[in-house]
Amino acid sequence: MPFIKEFGSYLPSRVVSSQEAGAWVNTLAEWVVNVSGIEERRFAAAEESVSDMAVAAARDCLQRSGVEASDVDMVLVSSGSGERQFPGPAAETALKLGIPGVPAIDLPMASAGALFGLSLASRLTEQVGKVLVIAAEKMSRVVAREPRERGVAVLFGDGAGAALVTPDEGFAEVLDSEIASDGRFAPDLCLDWNRPLKMNGRTVILQASRKIPGAIRSLLERNAVDPKSVPVYLLHQANQNLIVRVADAIGVPTERFFSNIAKYGNTSSASMLIAASEWMNSHKLSKGDPVVFAAFGAGFHWGSLLARVC
Amino acid sequence: MDRRAKIVELIRQVTKLDLNPAPDESLFDSGLLDSFALPDLIGAMEKEFSITIPDADLNPRKFDTIERIEEYLGSRG
Numbered sequence: 001m002p003f004i005k006e007f008g009s010y011l012p013s014r015v016v017s018s019q020e021a022g023a024w025v026n027t028l029a030e031w032v033v034n035v036s037g038i039e040e041r042r043f044a045a046a047e048e049s050v051s052d053m054a055v056a057a058a059r060d061c062l063q064r065s066g067v068e069a070s071d072v073d074m075v076l077v078s079s080g081s082g083e084r085q086f087p088g089p090a091a092e093t094a095l096k097l098g099i100p101g102v103p104a105i106d107l108p109m110a111s112a113g114a115l116f117g118l119s120l121a122s123r124l125t126e127q128v129g130k131v132l133v134i135a136a137e138k139m140s141r142v143v144a145r146e147p148r149e150r151g152v153a154v155l156f157g158d159g160a161g162a163a164l165v166t167p168d169e170g171f172a173e174v175l176d177s178e179i180a181s182d183g184r185f186a187p188d189l190c191l192d193w194n195r196p197l198k199m200n201g202r203t204v205i206l207q208a209s210r211k212i213p214g215a216i217r218s219l220l221e222r223n224a225v226d227p228k229s230v231p232v233y234l235l236h237q238a239n240q241n242l243i244v245r246v247a248d249a250i251g252v253p254t255e256r257f258f259s260n261i262a263k264y265g266n267t268s269s270a271s272m273l274i275a276a277s278e279w280m281n282s283h284k285l286s287k288g289d290p291v292v293f294a295a296f297g298a299g300f301h302w303g304s305l306l307a308r309v310c
Numbered sequence: 311m312d313r314r315a316k317i318v319e320l321i322r323q324v325t326k327l328d329l330n331p332a333p334d335e336s337l338f339d340s341g342l343l344d345s346f347a348l349p350d351l352i353g354a355m356e357k358e359f360s361i362t363i364p365d366a367d368l369n370p371r372k373f374d375t376i377e378r379i380e381e382y383l384g385s386r387g
Contacts, residue, residue: 184366201345202338202370209349210365241346 002122003170004307008061008162009277010053010136011264012044018154024143025150032154037240041157041265043140050082050160051089054136055096057160057273061132065164069097072164073129075104076121078113078269080191080298081137082106093134103128110137110191111236111297112179113269114161118293118305119177121165129167135269136160145196152197155239157265161273171280172291172307178219179303180211189298208242208296213249215304216294223306225290227252234279236295237261237271246294269297285309313359317379320354333376348373355379361386 017040018029033039054077062069077090088106107113114135121131139156188200220227227250235243240261247254258279267274272295289309296302322329324347337343348370356363372382
């Protein structure tokens with residue numbers, strides 16, 4: 001049985017307000033908050049790399065788990081904002097954690113990467129042992145690319161999240177997951193090397209508004225779980241307005257959808273695990289509670305994962 | 311009520327504005343529909359016309375004007 005043992009996170013210290021971000025594109029902070037729910041985000045220092053942030057989140061996760069890095073059997077690192085075309089940050093992250101030789105696999109997927117990582121780790125853990133899933137993003141370098149677009153530049157932030165998946169024990173058992181991809185929409189949300197991020201916002205929102213609730217509904221239905229019985233939904237923090245729409249579509253109060261996008265913005269693939277880490281730190285868990293994860297992003301890739309507190 | 315009038319009524323419901331857009335007026339470029347109102351309009355049309363619009367058809371261009379919406383709905387029978 002796969003279990004989630006712990007989460008961890010790292011946020012850089014520099015706070016960038018929506019007033020500051022809005023000024024890059026001649027936009028008021030009120031507009032930014034209105035269209036996204038984002039009040040501020042964190043930006044990494046110039047010398048801070050994706051793997052630096054990945055290592056910080058991983059160490060936080062391992063420390064909370066009481067597990068040594070040397071006990072990790074596989075590392076999965078999701079990032080759509082790494083420094084190089086290849087290799088991605090996974091091998092470097094494992095090296096900095098002091099575990100060279102451990103297989104370290106990159107998931108260059110952007111927003112849905114952490115969800116795919118958790119799903120893959122849950123399927124692999126019985127064969128390989130402890131799998132450390134990390135998602136780290138330095139989106140500040142992406143939003144700095146000219147020309148800056150109003151609908152893109154103000155959305156993103158930097159950060160990293162991590163989760164430890166084990167085959168034998170943890171705070172929650174992973175019961176099921178579903179992941180899917182549709183390459184027809186690849187041009188609608190993409191990042192070419194040294195080019196600004198390209199996003200067809202209408203298509204992204206339209207598809208995400210359908211696919212996230214669809215993935216959640218089908219997962220819960222086949223596991224005979226009533227959406228109303230789920231006390232917490234942990235989503236990729238893309239946009240507060242999208243989170244509200246997903247909650248409406250599922251038919252549960254928005255308050256069940258943990259949200260920290262106001263503080264950190266959209267940290268792409270890192271956001272779901274950062275949210276999970278904060279949620280775990282601030283909420284009391286009850287045995288038997290279902291927990292639902294879901295994400296949607298460039299690719300398009302999307303999916304959902306169901307766990308139950310042990 | 312004919313189909314065009316129903317579409318206009320749905321747009322009014324979704325935008326909560328008493329609008330009367332021209333049939334060939336871009337609902338997006340004119341600012342009548344934003345990214346988040348479009349999914350609401352699609353959902354309202356599915357309910358009103360008793361159809362399911364598949365994800366593969368969810369291309370904003372198909373719903374950019376009243377004429378295009380009519381054309382799409384016509385293609386669905």
